[in-house]
Amino acid sequence: MKTDFLILGSTGMLGSALMTGLKANGYSVQGAARSDADICIDVTDDEQLRKALATVNPATIINTVAIVDLAYCESNPGHSYECNARVSRKLAEYATSSKTKYIYISTDHYFTGDGAAKHDEHAALNLCNEYAATKFIGEQFALQNKNALVLRTNIVGFRAEKKANTFVEWVISALKNQEAITLYENFYTSSIDVYNFTEILLDLLNKNATGVFNVASSEVTNKEFFIKALAEKLDLSTDRAKCGPMPKEANGVIRNESLGLDVSKAEKLLGYKLPDLKKVLETLCKHYQNNGVAI
Numbered sequence: 001m002k003t004d005f006l007i008l009g010s011t012g013m014l015g016s017a018l019m020t021g022l023k024a025n026g027y028s029v030q031g032a033a034r035s036d037a038d039i040c041i042d043v044t045d046d047e048q049l050r051k052a053l054a055t056v057n058p059a060t061i062i063n064t065v066a067i068v069d070l071a072y073c074e075s076n077p078g079h080s081y082e083c084n085a086r087v088s089r090k091l092a093e094y095a096t097s098s099k100t101k102y103i104y105i106s107t108d109h110y111f112t113g114d115g116a117a118k119h120d121e122h123a124a125l126n127l128c129n130e131y132a133a134t135k136f137i138g139e140q141f142a143l144q145n146k147n148a149l150v151l152r153t154n155i156v157g158f159r160a161e162k163k164a165n166t167f168v169e170w171v172i173s174a175l176k177n178q179e180a181i182t183l184y185e186n187f188y189t190s191s192i193d194v195y196n197f198t199e200i201l202l203d204l205l206n207k208n209a210t211g212v213f214n215v216a217s218s219e220v221t222n223k224e225f226f227i228k229a230l231a232e233k234l235d236l237s238t239d240r241a242k243c244g245p246m247p248k249e250a251n252g253v254i255r256n257e258s259l260g261l262d263v264s265k266a267e268k269l270l271g272y273k274l275p276d277l278k279k280v281l282e283t284l285c286k287h288y289q290n291n292g293v294a295i
């Protein structure tokens with residue numbers, strides 16, 4: 001019997017939201033990660049991955065696994081390629097031979113030099129570091145399967161397993177502790193919360209979407225604006241925070257900073273507007289307050 005979904009990276013920020021959201025929608029779901037998951041495997045081990053796919057027999061695979069630490073990727077290009085790219089080739093091959101739907105979660109870490117511009121799915125990419133390069137190769141491998149869906153995004157949320165704070169968890173903690181953090185004024189994203197992202201992914205799946213789609217907020221903001229808006233909603237002070245530029249290079253890694261995504265392709269297919277900043281913040285705060293997320 002088929003399982004509706006196999007989530008690879010089920011304990012991560014996005015993976016854990018997908019597990020909860022898909023189960024709430026009535027689907028059968030199995031999750032995989034190296035620890036604390038339904039199936040504990042290292043997806044870069046071909047034999048472990050093959051056995052997991054055979055056992056779960058999924059109708060849809062969502063691959064959220066990635067090494068997202070830019071400095072680690074830069075110092076470990078081989079491991080970064082294995083995890084962010086090669087696994088995607090194995091999954092695309094499996095999807096083709098078994099007629100399984102394959103969804104690869106990609107990134108927005110592709111653009112530089114144009115501030116708050118919105119980049120559509122055809123915009124020229126700046127593959128300035130190993131993370132960006134290996135994620136793009138992961139996309140290309142996924143697209144070897146003609147029915148695959150590649151979702152470019154910038155996600156925010158909370159992590160079920162507290163191995164490391166997410167961006168939003170770090171911000172809330174720093175503001176609560178009155179730390180003197182820098183709010184980047186030249187770093188632009190169209191961040192979407194993982195909860196709205198899950199619903200949009202399901203809608204795209206129901207529309208039989210294939211190829212590359214941007215799934216993000218319909219609004220691009222810099223980090224200064226995003227953090228101040230989040231602080232206001234949570235009634236936290238930003239008095240100790242200062243504004244400044246994000247350095248182009250940190251820990252030996254060149255970083256992109258103009259990450260805004262144009263979501264009109266997804267909006268056209270879905271027939272509705274993707275969430276603006278207000279809706280993203282409302283959803284984040286609802287999850288923060290209702291679930292008593294510990295920081």
Ligand SMILES: NC(=O)c1ccc[n+]([C@@H]2O[C@H](COP(=O)([O-])OP(=O)(O)OC[C@H]3O[C@@H](n4cnc5c(N)ncnc54)[C@H](OP(=O)(O)O)[C@@H]3O)[C@@H](O)[C@H]2O)c1
Nearest residue numbers: 009010011012013014033034035042043064065066107154
């Ligand atoms: N976070 C962001 O700001 C952001 C922005 C844009 C795009 N994205 C993309 O969104 C996706 C999800 O990101 P996220 O922030 O949710 O990631 P995350 O929180 O770091 O979660 C990664 C998940 O993958 C698992 N994993 C890592 N290596 C593994 C391996 N070798 N074998 C099996 N499982 C492994 C981790 O669990 P274990 O460590 O226990 O194995 C965890 O469950 C990624 O593809 C990322 O590129 C993220």
